[in-house]
Amino acid sequence: MNVVVCLKQTPSTTAVFKVNDGVVSWDDPGGKPQVLNPWDEYSVEEAIRVTEKHGGKEAIALTMGDEGAVESLRTALAMGCSQAVLISDPAFAGSDTLGTARVLAAAIQQQPEVQLVIFGKQAIDGDTGQVPVQVARKLGWTPLTFVTEISAISDGAITVTRLLENGKQTVTTPLPVVISVVKEINEPRYPSFMGIRKANKATIPTLTAADLAVNGGTGAAASKVDWSNISTLPVREGNVFMIEGATVEEQARLLADKLFEEKVI
Amino acid sequence: MSGVWVWLEHQDSLMAAISKETISAARQVANNLGQPLTALLFGQDVAGVAAAAFDLGVDAVIGADDPVLATFRVSAAAPLVVDLIKERQPAVFLAGHTSTGRDLTAWLAADLDAGLVSDAIQLAVDGDRVVVTRPVYAGKLLGNIRITEGLQLITLRSRAFPAAEATGQTGTAEWLTVSLDEADVPEKLIAFAGRDGGVNLSDAKIIVSGGRGVGGPEGFAPVQALADVLGGAMGASRAAVDAGWVPYDHQVGQTGKTVSPDLYIACGISGAIQHQAGMRTAKTIVAINKDADAPIFKLAHYGVVGDLFKILPALTEEFRQRLGK
Ligand SMILES: Cc1cc2nc3c(=O)[nH]c(=O)nc-3n(C[C@H](O)[C@H](O)[C@H](O)COP(=O)(O)OP(=O)(O)OC[C@H]3O[C@@H](n4cnc5c(N)ncnc54)[C@H](O)[C@@H]3O)c2cc1C
Ligand SMILES: Nc1ncnc2c1ncn2[C@@H]1O[C@H](COP(=O)(O)O)[C@@H](O)[C@H]1O
Numbered sequence: 001m002n003v004v005v006c007l008k009q010t011p012s013t014t015a016v017f018k019v020n021d022g023v024v025s026w027d028d029p030g031g032k033p034q035v036l037n038p039w040d041e042y043s044v045e046e047a048i049r050v051t052e053k054h055g056g057k058e059a060i061a062l063t064m065g066d067e068g069a070v071e072s073l074r075t076a077l078a079m080g081c082s083q084a085v086l087i088s089d090p091a092f093a094g095s096d097t098l099g100t101a102r103v104l105a106a107a108i109q110q111q112p113e114v115q116l117v118i119f120g121k122q123a124i125d126g127d128t129g130q131v132p133v134q135v136a137r138k139l140g141w142t143p144l145t146f147v148t149e150i151s152a153i154s155d156g157a158i159t160v161t162r163l164l165e166n167g168k169q170t171v172t173t174p175l176p177v178v179i180s181v182v183k184e185i186n187e188p189r190y191p192s193f194m195g196i197r198k199a200n201k202a203t204i205p206t207l208t209a210a211d212l213a214v215n216g217g218t219g220a221a222a223s224k225v226d227w228s229n230i231s232t233l234p235v236r237e238g239n240v241f242m243i244e245g246a247t248v249e250e251q252a253r254l255l256a257d258k259l260f261e262e263k264v265i
Numbered sequence: 266m267s268g269v270w271v272w273l274e275h276q277d278s279l280m281a282a283i284s285k286e287t288i289s290a291a292r293q294v295a296n297n298l299g300q301p302l303t304a305l306l307f308g309q310d311v312a313g314v315a316a317a318a319f320d321l322g323v324d325a326v327i328g329a330d331d332p333v334l335a336t337f338r339v340s341a342a343a344p345l346v347v348d349l350i351k352e353r354q355p356a357v358f359l360a361g362h363t364s365t366g367r368d369l370t371a372w373l374a375a376d377l378d379a380g381l382v383s384d385a386i387q388l389a390v391d392g393d394r395v396v397v398t399r400p401v402y403a404g405k406l407l408g409n410i411r412i413t414e415g416l417q418l419i420t421l422r423s424r425a426f427p428a429a430e431a432t433g434q435t436g437t438a439e440w441l442t443v444s445l446d447e448a449d450v451p452e453k454l455i456a457f458a459g460r461d462g463g464v465n466l467s468d469a470k471i472i473v474s475g476g477r478g479v480g481g482p483e484g485f486a487p488v489q490a491l492a493d494v495l496g497g498a499m500g501a502s503r504a505a506v507d508a509g510w511v512p513y514d515h516q517v518g519q520t521g522k523t524v525s526p527d528l529y530i531a532c533g534i535s536g537a538i539q540h541q542a543g544m545r546t547a548k549t550i551v552a553i554n555k556d557a558d559a560p561i562f563k564l565a566h567y568g569v570v571g572d573l574f575k576i577l578p579a580l581t582e583e584f585r586q587r588l589g590k
Contacts, residue, residue: 013403013519013539024406038520097381098374124403124519128383133339133371142340142451143372146364148513159455163514164364165467166276167459169336171452183520184513216378224380229409230401240552240568251569252579255551256587258567264528264549265471265495265584 001115001153001175002058004108005047005081006135007040009065009072010125022229036072039120041188042181046150047118048080049186054153058082060111064092064103070204077199078191084202085111089209094220097126101134106212108139115175116158121146121182126227129180136178138215144177148184266416268353269295271323272346272360272369273306274337275314280321282428282468283361287421288321289429290388291359295324297390300356303327305349306438307342309335319436321429326438333445336457337365341450343372345443350377350416357395362420363467370418380412386425386525386546395419403519403542423467424525425546460514464498471497471528472547474517476540477504478533478554478573485511487577488532494584500524500544502534518543532573536561553577 011026012035018027026032050056061076063069064087073084087107095103108117122129136143148168149161159172163182245251259265271291274281295302301324306315308330315326327349333341346369358373360366362384374381387398394411397419401408466472475488492499501515517524519542529547534540536559545564552565553573562568569576
């Protein structure tokens with residue numbers, strides 16, 4: 001069995017943005033800081049662990065993005081993924097999550113012997129978390145989201161624990177499945193020196209629209225979600241009110257007064 | 266296409282808080298569109314939830330009562346919803362931005378080829394389209410997003426909308442005849458471990474959080490004590506979670522939970538941008554930090570500069586007296 005991990009390159013959290021006419025651009029003096037989507041550090045790590053612990057053979061990293069996205073694939077290779085594939089075509093630009101899911105599903109279908117696809121919970125740019133279940137549907141595989149532990153992969157089934165609002169649910173499901181993972185699942189490793197050298201030398205193939213049998217619409221024309229009206233946050237009114245006092249008891253009294261006035265208690 | 270539908274969540278035959286909020290948001294949308302509001306209710310022994318939905322003002326309830334639906338499993342519930350939507354063609358479908366709502370709406374979007382916008386904090390109606398306001402890029406910007414054609418699938422952030430209020434209205438639910446076979450559902454439930462007491466962070470009105478400044482696992486005792494006296498939940502920064510002082514399900518922030526309480530009290534938390542991403546939409550923010558230059562004071566409405574180990578006990582005592590606890 002091989003494992004696919006889908007990952008995305010995103011602006012780093014500290015990126016500074018500017019908005020012009022509803023369109024976001026980056027305003028960083030130091031260029032455009034991009035990172036492997038932080039949630040995907042956990043999915044990459046878990047894919048590698050599946051090859052180490054649960055008898056997976058290849059851990060294949062996939063991303064759909066522009067040429068720059070190859071950097072996050074190199075990160076995945078440096079951590080220990082055995083293969084990486086970039087999916088890139090101008091025709092895919094501007095896809096909504098469903099368009100993205102269609103492309104990823106087509107690319108996953110081309111990889112041999114895949115029984116398990118791992119995603120991060122969400123990507124920190126759009127923060128939508130829609131792609132994993134949509135890919136599962138396009139493949140016709142079972143989705144298992146918010147996974148905190150893969151406890152077993154055997155006899156054609158997988159057993160996982162999921163983090164829900166009211167507790168943790170353990171489920172078992174026949175393979176193939178698509179899972180999304182949360183931070184609790186593992187501690188991502190740092191790429192080793194050898195890993196980085198190997199990743200830098202690796203040739204990463206690119207799949208284009210012509211290489212894939214994508215079923216359904218992709219790209220901006222097929223997108224049903226209009227993201228063209230982004231705005232900055234409303235300016236916060238007023239400054240912080242500092243609670244001063246001669247003793248902590250006095251401060252506590254003052255703060256309590258304020259919070260009762262605000263009717264939040 | 267016509268009609269606004271809401272997906273109801275419930276536990277132990279009681280409607281979930283998020284669904285009361287979804288009904289109130291959906292009521293507004295339905296009124297603005299001039300269309301009826303219908304609730305979808307799947308589960309086992311949920312007649313009481315149907316009655317509660319009518320009381321909260323929905324015009325109709327479509328229910329499915331079956332042992333296979335007792336615990337939500339997307340593979341069991343979603344295909345039924347897909348069929349219902351195809352048959353009855355609602356215009357808008359609203360659900361909570363919860364594990365259930367997220368799984369269900371993503372499935373619906375894929376199977377119905379429909380647009381989906383997640384994690385709304387505000388809704389407006391423009392013609393026949395719903396305009397969704399939601400934080401994007403780690404909460405640094407707001408998106409005003411719309412679905413350009415067809416069915417509009419939208420999930421709502423917990424506590425971003427007020428809960429619907431009782432109207433005294435009653436009604437008769439339409440119960441579907443479903444014949445589900447447990448053997449057709451791939452996910453088999455093996456175990457469930459409920460959270461160790463306390464309030465669900467996403468639903469909490471009040472959250473008291475501790476960060477690296479609490480110094481260790483025992484440093485969370487005064488944080489928990491204040492949360493308890495206020496009837497709130499305890500949160501934590503990633504630094505405290507990564508140090509192993511509290512479990513991950515307490516983490517607030519970009520790689521933890523996103524919360525919108527009425528009151529958020531940050532104790533010994535510096536206020537890194539990734540922490541802010543998870544709590545910026547709280548209504549009132551209090552920061553307690555010994556460093557007057559900590560970034561959290563830029564976001565906070567009230568600030569106390571000082572040692573949390575002195576201030577928290579004093580504050581807990583103050584509230585204990587005032588609240589008569
Ligand atoms: C990709 C990514 C994702 C991340 N996701 C998250 C996330 O989801 N949530 C999150 O919280 N962080 C997240 N972080 C980490 C974040 O950047 C900060 O490192 C973290 O929030 C710091 O936690 P802290 O404020 O508790 O610790 P610190 O920054 O160390 O702050 C501790 C504060 O405690 C104060 N203090 C110390 N002692 C006392 C005392 N006795 N009384 C009062 N005050 C005291 C200090 O003055 C200081 O301001 C993420 C980082 C990255 C890179
Ligand atoms: N273009 C893409 N290529 C590969 N993976 C993606 C892409 N877009 C989103 N994902 C992954 O899907 C998961 C959920 O992302 P999202 O639904 O965009 O929040 C994350 O693990 C992302 O890395």
